[in-house]
Amino acid sequence: MTVERGEFTTIFGPSGSGKTTLLNMIGCLDTPSEGEVKLNGDEVSKLSQKQLAMVRRYNIGFIFQAYNLIPVLTAYENVEFAIRLIDHSKESQIKEKVLNILEAVGLIGLESRRPNELSGGEKQRVAIARALVKEPKLILADEPTANLDSENAAGVIDIMRKMNKELNTTFIFSTHDPMVMKYANRYINLKDGMISADERRG
């Protein structure tokens, strides 16, 4: 399976079909026991732990089902945390980047709230902003809408779609929600760890 730059791909399949494992391997969090994963042409399993961390830091953004925001940091600080790892520019430049991305995901005005003061949809938008702020080549989202109601889920997918178009960021997200998968322009079906369908839509 090859994913091209700028694709908006959904991996669909029931629980236990291997969606998360596949995303983890693409995201350099895990290495395959068989076969190989190439990212930008580099064989992932040959990289050291430190090199893998660097690949994740500069090239990959993650969005989790459970948001995984740091509870003691505000929305702004959660996003800032990700960019501080790669960007050592001046405070004012960092601030501008963080506020721009928060604006893009519709969170301006909520930036000083902590995660426990935000709704599920808002939290997931913070997580998206955190993944996007460093402008990675690839964003991996593991069931990003699983904890959201349909309205919020649609909102989150809309934002991901918008970012995909505007920044040409590659998105791969897993879901078992049929409602969400219709937004994708490529659809991969997993069954028992194997790809059972791979379709592209216009």
Next chain:
Amino acid sequence: MKFLWNLAKKNLSRSRLRTSISIVAIAFAIFAVVFARGLISGVLESFFENHIHYKAGHIRVINEEYKLKERLMSLNYTVDGFNGKGYSEMSEKIRSVEGVEQVVPRLKFGAMVSLEDELVGMMGWGIDPLEEIKFMGIDKNITEGRMVQEGNKEVVMGAGLLKKIGREVGEKVTILYSTPFGSFKGSTFQIVGKYQSDIQGMNDKLFFLPLGQAQRILEMPGEVTELLLITSDHHKAASVLPGLNELFSREDESGKYLMQLWNKDYELIELFDFAVKMYNSIYVFIIILACFVLVNTLIMIVNERTREIGMMSALGLKSREILYLFTIEGAIIGIIGSALGAVMGGIITRVFSVVGIDYSAAFEGVDSTVWLMSPIYYTVFSLENLVFCFTLGVVIVTIACIIPARKAAKLEPTEALRQI
């Protein structure tokens, strides 16, 4: 790395109670160590001061043989000057050695007073009153009457001794003693003063008489049992030894004299040196005990934040950075706890350096002429102690934190993210 510091600081506010308990545990340990060090310094300082005053000076010149017979108060191995020319000339020459500020002669001997139905053993010190006043401020301990004066046939007696023999200042006392030639004699003296020392054994046994009188009754002209040499700083007394050695090798043909540094050749002092080293390991142990609380807290924190650690790995944090983050969290607790402990310990140590702690009950039955222990101790307040304990606390706590922090750093990202 600044953002990791900021995050670590904010993380501490997650469970304020838990953080506070860890801080209190560390603070308490540091407090205990500050106080213990202050107290032990006080005990040692008091002991060293007594040891220097009553026994050793900064350097003591004795006859080499006297070292073995000292406890018997032998008068057969004395300091009689270079080649038998008397101690005075010797004192003069020693005083001219660079670094020696004072030479205090003493002639110590055993004596008795006969009561109706018992003999009371005593310790007589033939002294140069002016030198003793200058050296140990002996006049400040005279609570009644005055100090003896050279040339007069008079004594000053310890308060306990006076009570034991039932005499008062102003009365006369007949003292029995034996000369180095073995003859047994008695002499009557006027009691002119009462001496009150905080060392009970000295109160109960000691009497002073002018050195000239002691030499006369004992038939030991020009002889003393020891010369105490005083320098500007007892810690630097050893630096005077080369000059003294040169003088002695030039002037003394017999080679019978021994120069003892105040902190060498005395078993008790060596014992204290050993004890101080042992206490240092006890301090470290106390802090390590307190660290258990903190390490336990941090292990709980790591378990609670497993998913978060996985998320940080996913964001691209290296294992070392995760280690760093958790170590900083522990170190901040260590810094706050150690600072609080040092301040509290400092305050209490300061208070007891003025008020003192009374150990009289503990010293009942202890022969204080041997131990030279004062029953009231004053803790020593010093900035050095606070800085030392604070630094020790921060270093040990930080090292201890590496254990849970390593646990966090070693988590596999996928495993960590799977945690609920």
